[in-house]
Amino acid sequence: MGKERGVTAVKPIKITDTTLRDAHQSLWATRMRTEDMLPILEEIDEAGYFSLEVWGGATFDVCLRFLGEDPWERLREIKRRVHKTPLQMLLRAQSLVGYQHYPDDVVREFVSLSVKNGIDIIRIFDALNDVRNMVVPMEAAKKAGAHVQASVVYTMSPVHTIDHYLETATALAELGADSICIKDMAGLLTPFRAYELVSLLKKKLGIMIHLHSHYIGGMAVGAYLKAAEAGVDVIDTASVPLAFGASQPPVETVVRAFQDSDYDSGLNLRNLFHIANYFEALRKSRGFERGITRISDMRVFEHQVPGGMISNLVSQLEEQRALDRIHDVLNEIPKVRAELGYPPLVTPTSQIVGTQAVLNVLSGARYKLVPGEVKAYVRGLYGRPPASINHDIQKKIIGNEKPLFERPADNLEPGMEKAKRDSLGLARSPEDIMSFAIFPQIAKKFFEERKNGIIPNSEIKTAASAVKETKAAKEIWTTG
Amino acid sequence: MGKERGVTAVKPIKITDTTLRDAHQSLWATRMRTEDMLPILEEIDEAGYFSLEVWGGATFDVCLRFLGEDPWERLREIKRRVHKTPLQMLLRAQSLVGYQHYPDDVVREFVSLSVKNGIDIIRIFDALNDVRNMVVPMEAAKKAGAHVQASVVYTMSPVHTIDHYLETATALAELGADSICIKDMAGLLTPFRAYELVSLLKKKLGIMIHLHSHYIGGMAVGAYLKAAEAGVDVIDTASVPLAFGASQPPVETVVRAFQDSDYDSGLNLRNLFHIANYFEALRKSRGFERGITRISDMRVFEHQVPGGMISNLVSQLEEQRALDRIHDVLNEIPKVRAELGYPPLVTPTSQIVGTQAVLNVLSGARYKLVPGEVKAYVRGLYGRPPASINHDIQKKIIGNEKPLFERPADNLEPGMEKAKRDSLGLARSPEDIMSFAIFPQIAKKFFEERKNGIIPNSEIKTAASAVKETKAAKEIWTTG
Numbered sequence A, B: 001m002g003k004e005r006g007v008t009a010v011k012p013i014k015i016t017d018t019t020l021r022d023a024h025q026s027l028w029a030t031r032m033r034t035e036d037m038l039p040i041l042e043e044i045d046e047a048g049y050f051s052l053e054v055w056g057g058a059t060f061d062v063c064l065r066f067l068g069e070d071p072w073e074r075l076r077e078i079k080r081r082v083h084k085t086p087l088q089m090l091l092r093a094q095s096l097v098g099y100q101h102y103p104d105d106v107v108r109e110f111v112s113l114s115v116k117n118g119i120d121i122i123r124i125f126d127a128l129n130d131v132r133n134m135v136v137p138m139e140a141a142k143k144a145g146a147h148v149q150a151s152v153v154y155t156m157s158p159v160h161t162i163d164h165y166l167e168t169a170t171a172l173a174e175l176g177a178d179s180i181c182i183k184d185m186a187g188l189l190t191p192f193r194a195y196e197l198v199s200l201l202k203k204k205l206g207i208m209i210h211l212h213s214h215y216i217g218g219m220a221v222g223a224y225l226k227a228a229e230a231g232v233d234v235i236d237t238a239s240v241p242l243a244f245g246a247s248q249p250p251v252e253t254v255v256r257a258f259q260d261s262d263y264d265s266g267l268n269l270r271n272l273f274h275i276a277n278y279f280e281a282l283r284k285s286r287g288f289e290r291g292i293t294r295i296s297d298m299r300v301f302e303h304q305v306p307g308g309m310i311s312n313l314v315s316q317l318e319e320q321r322a323l324d325r326i327h328d329v330l331n332e333i334p335k336v337r338a339e340l341g342y343p344p345l346v347t348p349t350s351q352i353v354g355t356q357a358v359l360n361v362l363s364g365a366r367y368k369l370v371p372g373e374v375k376a377y378v379r380g381l382y383g384r385p386p387a388s389i390n391h392d393i394q395k396k397i398i399g400n401e402k403p404l405f406e407r408p409a410d411n412l413e414p415g416m417e418k419a420k421r422d423s424l425g426l427a428r429s430p431e432d433i434m435s436f437a438i439f440p441q442i443a444k445k446f447f448e449e450r451k452n453g454i455i456p457n458s459e460i461k462t463a464a465s466a467v468k469e470t471k472a473a474k475e476i477w478t479t480g
Ligand SMILES: [Co+2]
Pocket: A022, A185, A212, A214, A480
């Protein structure tokens, strides 16, 4: 094969490394510390990656809440060591790196500060594929000079047709996206579906397409192969000690798989193994598990509930001493999801659907107990659901109240002035004010501990306790 | 996609289940017992597999040597419960299920008894792809009425070109093979190479092509995809609790991956999960590990040494308190392999090359110590190496002695009469005599214990002790 094949043009596949963000978020409860990252950064920078996803998602929250680390400082420390490869972050659209929608002034300022501190590429997604929630962050990213990567979240439902993705992606391209990401957070994208979707997107939009998949049930390498044949530009992988299972496919496999083809990435396996050795030593020293595929992960093919979400459901049920109801909950989830208009199961809608399903099963009466975030969802405070919410269920939850028709953030008061005021005497920088604007209590505690010099910077959690701690804090019930 | 695609004809992929042979040989040191298999057989029989690989390889030896089980009785018990799906075995050509070449009369009788006891499909391979070693077993299988599946062992070297495989496969087809198996025991076959190889074989031979790959570094699902597009007929998988790592890819992934395509297998995921639950419970009850991909497994892409072989090298070195030399040994293996004419690393040549490499490193002088099986290999007693053996090395090992030019078994005296004589009073059946003909000492011990009623039929080994025991017995140093 190789260059003499001649049927297709030589088109090396580009690769993004997620080891420092999504991989440890998916496998290690986001517990990699800045000090763990720094020694290997120069080597990763030399490897030839398209970009390094190192920031955003749950990392911001976990830095402040559990690691006693300033997330902005982490970003600057990384930037200081990475000179060749663009740094990438994941942004939850109007929710930024949090779990609710923030006012536009906070969104604009956050994006501006992210770029100022070192981010080159901003991947933006909205859990409902509600394009209105992506307008302001995209504008802000564009203005700050970043590469704007707009995502379509991939899921399966009667309304998530190929046309839905094409229309959404077209709208995002028209909003000025520099590239489109297909975000397959549950590893549901089959290889032949990937081929179809990427082909159509390339044909219709002609811009760079980036495929983000999770290993989970094991289809991602196949999806990447067929996506490459359809013209995908970039794919996401992780170093093997942080690959597989709930994380991304291993870079080493993908690099080798493409070596016999016109898509050869050009990355060097020897270098990649050297990097992998570093992370394997780190993994062992912390007692973190590898990514593995259990039957429960495979079952995503049946019920579409990602493995990470299942383990959170298990924790919730254990707390209630009701683990024997797990199968009832797994059967309830698709019903709740349908009734709520088929939201994709990604942060924060995975929590919304999951919590309601648990309550429906445990309370013995469906929608008898409805938590605040489900009410907020039905009120339209997260945006427009992909399909209509079941009328009876809606009535049960919010009565005759009319759901919000506008973009949720249109109803929010500006937040920066208040954050500045309330963080006075604690915040030392615009970045501190921003941390406070997003997570006021957590940031306040962090600032106070920092002032008193009791930041637990050297306290290394064991894997088991870290994972347990994260599950207990329902705000970090992240999927994606 | 699906049936309306129209570009290619609908061609469902057929699937062979290896759970009861290769999968537990690769992951559990071949320690699944007959009693573990029986309760789930009817369900597996209903699943819609093309065939079930349940016998041969290392299972015969391990039954007699470690499990106190009669391998023939296992086969009959399986056959009694499987009515729809053909039973398949792996035969090491003239080495049958052992580690040396046996005389033709033993080969013919073994094949005849295998079919008589329930085997429908015989997969035959020679470690050196020396077709001469496959003639007698193929003839015997044909005569016994079995489906004759002849294998080409896949490896990488300057002489293992696409033409080498085409020529070998053509010769096997001319010998009457009903199908050709591409046997990729180290998971080295890249997806695009698989496409090329299968396309050419289908075009040239027009007969059924079966692809057997191991997961190891993670390319197998991709290889299966591209092989399907090239027209492969059957692929090998295992139930998820016994898949991944050194074993086959999981059937669940493959079934799901093809569902969106013209290659949809038609197998039902719900049924497959039900079967997987059975094996997961078995796995846990025995304390056996899952298949996982470590960096050491990934390195197969660099040095081509399969993970199973590495763990055996590690054991050998640990015994010698020389584990720190593992990297020297891994660097030595490709040199030894080249000097010995590039044998594929599969039973028994993986042991031949591995042992010599260890001795070369530990003795401090290359080929100063040469074990008997390496001498036998150089003398031609395993057949013709793929390339010439290095002249100086050959001289060092066997001096001016001329290597065998003929087929190794041409020089062997018939063995059945002697086996009958020597097993008199112990053997109760033609099958017993055959067990004795292949493994005289082990069979004798088994017969005596059976007579005295001290067969350890209920003794369940723990996973760790079983694996250790197997590694200590160098004869079960199996790869493939
Ligand atoms: Co993700």
